[in-house]
Amino acid sequence: MLDLTPSQTVGPFFAFGLPVDGGGDVVSAGTPGAITLHGTVRDGAGAPVPDALLEFWQAGPDGRVPTRPGSLHRDGRSFTGFARVPTDRAGDYHLRTLRPAAPAGSPHAPHLAVTVFARGLLHHLFTRVYFPNHTDANAADPLLSALDEERRATLLAVPDGGPTGPGYRFDVRMQGPGETVFLDLSTHGLAQPPAATTETPA
Amino acid sequence: MSAPQQPATQREVSVEIAAAAGAPPLPGGHPDRAYGPYRSTALRAPRQPLVVSPPSLTELAAPVFGPRDVAPLDADLTRHHPGEPLGERIIVTGRVLDGDGRPVRHQLLEIWQANAAGRYRHEGDQHPAPLDPNFTGGGRAITDDDGRYRFVTIKPGAYPWRNHHNAWRPAHIHFSLFGTAFTQRLVTQMYFPGDPLFGLDPIFQSVTDEKAQQRLVAAYDHDVTQAEWALGYTWDIVLDGAHATPPDPDGV
Ligand SMILES: [Fe+2]
Secondary structure, eight states: OOOOOOOOOOOSOGGGTSOOTTTTBSSOTTOTTEEEEEEEEEOTTSOBOTTEEEEEEEOOTTSOOOOOSOSSSOOSSOOOOEEEEEOOTTSEEEEEEEOOOOOTTOSSOSEEEEEEEETTOSSOEEEEEEOTTOHHHHHHOTTGGGSOHHHHHTTBOEEOOOTTSSEEEOOEEOSSTTOOOOEEOSSTTOSSSSSSOOOOOO | OOOOSSOOOHHHHHHHHHHHTTSOOOGGGOOOTTOTTSGGGTTTSOSSOOEEOOOOTTTTSOOOOOTTTOOGGGGBGGGSSSSOOSSOEEEEEEEEEETTSOBOOSOEEEEEOOOTTSOOSSTTOOOOSOOOTTOOOEEEEEOOTTSEEEEEEEOOOOEEESSSTTEEEOSEEEEEEOOSSGGGOEEEEEEOTTOTTGGGOHHHHTSOSHHHHHTTBOEEOTTTOBTTTBEEEEOOEEEOOTTOOOOOTTOO
16 A cells, blocks of 8 residues: 555635636536536635635436546536536535436435535545435435434535526535535545445444 | 634744644544644634545546646646746656556646746735746646656745744645546645745644655656756655546456
């Protein structure tokens, strides 16, 4: 095993390094089945975080995890499953995408994987966006089923009509009341390699 | 928690850095998100423990990038404008590997940095140092078959920030990396050997293990240096890889 390269904060000045044009357009406007996902990132005092960067990664409506290159520069046709969106001055982000389906054999309910970067975060945070309509799959999901009601709610998108058609709100609370559930997806915390087990810290 | 009336002095922050230096390092040498000497962590580090959970099939795969995403010139930050940027021209090269030593092939690296005077091309940068019309400071590259990358740029300057009174960041280049799994995502900073600001900087010192700190520092490499042209630095990057099985492109 090689020793890992440690993480460092993304800092405040990533605006000319990471965001890309159309970073929130996983599909183009008018695509059948397109949904808007949006929300606000807030800190421990409840203040909007205007300098966060969120990345989303997901399977498509067919349950396939995309393998097509072009995740940064959209061609307007291909679904690459990846979004990168900075928050604006109000701490808001939004993206346009398709609802994911669970890949074949997945023990998890349909979800988007999310990474949160920000000044003041020395190491990014992982979380997930789940959808409330998948009642049975969510009940069987190894992560959701291990959480109490209040914490589970932080991972569920809320249908809200959306500004441009069907939409969901997913807010991120970095700290404090209603703090979003953030994940350790490494093997460090797992007693065994990932299988069907879920463990939560005592 | 109320904000202090006066910003802390370097001496006070250095005492906090020394106190935190004894903490047992986290796995991988990663910083503790609640590291106090870096003040911005106070309202942004989660208070709840992370929920340990196996990655999903989605998280075991990663976005795919290719020639459409990165142009060859993107890796030469000295050629993004008509003129040459000011400063010391450098070559930064190395390999991206996973924890098992396998090269991370054909994956995206992105960098951003201050100019030679220590100024970012960003509206939020208030440092009264000159912008360079010939330098933006962002670059991209895709690793080759061997996991290797190479950037040509200029050496960034140190710059002041407002963490505490008279706080200065050691010269660094920000790096963003993807692996073959979403769980391997890494954003970090590369530093230059022998910087006198290392001991004073809460962000560098948030990595409390000295060996792990050294993994953030590039090595001067005279074999990379090109005569009459640019100084060379080598920096290898190791991503978490304990459970990532890269798909075999040949399907064997
Ligand atoms: Fe920086």
